[in-house]
Amino acid sequence: MMKRSKSSSAWIANHEDDEYVKRARLEGYRSRASYKLLEIDDRFRLIRPGSRIVDLGAAPGGWAQVAVKRAGERGQVIALDILEMEPIKGVEFIQGDFTEDEPLTLLMDIAGEASIDLVISDMAPNLSGMKDIDQPRSIYLVELALDLARRVLRQNGVLLVKCFEGEGINSIRTELSSSFARVTNFKPRASRNKSREIYLLGRDFRQ
Numbered sequence: 093m094m095k096r097s098k099s100s101s102a103w104i105a106n107h108e109d110d111e112y113v114k115r116a117r118l119e120g121y122r123s124r125a126s127y128k129l130l131e132i133d134d135r136f137r138l139i140r141p142g143s144r145i146v147d148l149g150a151a152p153g154g155w156a157q158v159a160v161k162r163a164g165e166r167g168q169v170i171a172l173d174i175l176e177m178e179p180i181k182g183v184e185f186i187q188g189d190f191t192e193d194e195p196l197t198l199l200m201d202i203a204g205e206a207s208i209d210l211v212i213s214d215m216a217p218n219l220s221g222m223k224d225i226d227q228p229r230s231i232y233l234v235e236l237a238l239d240l241a242r243r244v245l246r247q248n249g250v251l252l253v254k255c256f257e258g259e260g261i262n263s264i265r266t267e268l269s270s271s272f273a274r275v276t277n278f279k280p281r282a283s284r285n286k287s288r289e290i291y292l293l294g295r296d297f298r299q
């Protein structure tokens with residue numbers, strides 16, 4: 093068997109102990125990330141029955157499961173990831189790299205212009221551990237999510253996007269403020285304390 097480094101076995105031990113990992117297994121969610129969206133939605137009431145939702149960086153599908161459950165049968169969930177995702181009933185899935193044109197065109201064809209209620213993005217680059225590389229990559233994904241949101245959201249629509257605290261985040265906040273009347277930061281309990289991850293929420297989209 094491949095020898096694991098001390099830090100990766102420590103990560104696995106912590107992960108196994110994690111309250112949310114255990115709950116996800118018991119409650120049938122595909123990832124502990126589901127609890128972040130559940131908490132955010134309980135607090136801000138973003139998903140309504142019948143909501144049309146675009147889910148970026150969706151695999152393995154924890155957020156999509158929550159989105160489908162809460163939007164109900166009248167809702168629509170369109171999910172995209174560079175990785176494969178096991179099908180979820182009620183979710184239309186596009187496999188592709190969001191930084192490329194083709195998956196974006198496919199997504200736009202399904203979503204249409206200016207009629208989506210909510211864009212959620214949990215996209216994160218593969219982390220190299222080097223801040224100077226990871227931070228600009230993650231900011232770039234946030235910018236792309238914002239561009240898409242500007243095209244597909246209806247008036248008063250909502251964008252929820254994962255960011256990492258650090259360089260570039262202030263200019264993202266300023267950009268969000270130019271398109272959304274209300275911009276809020278939120279760190280859910282299920283987001284690991286040590287992580288610089290934070291969610292930005294833009295509400296009341298203005299075209």
Ligand SMILES: C[S@@+](CC[C@H](N)C(=O)[O-])C[C@H]1O[C@@H](n2cnc3c(N)ncnc32)[C@H](O)[C@@H]1O
Nearest residue numbers: 125149151152153154155174189190214215216
């Ligand atoms: C933290 S995970 C998402 C977890 C998911 N929200 C859930 O609840 O199961 C981040 C995802 O972003 C995806 N991702 C990163 N870069 C991407 C890109 N350029 N295009 C599409 N997906 C991307 C990764 O493949 C990964 O599945």
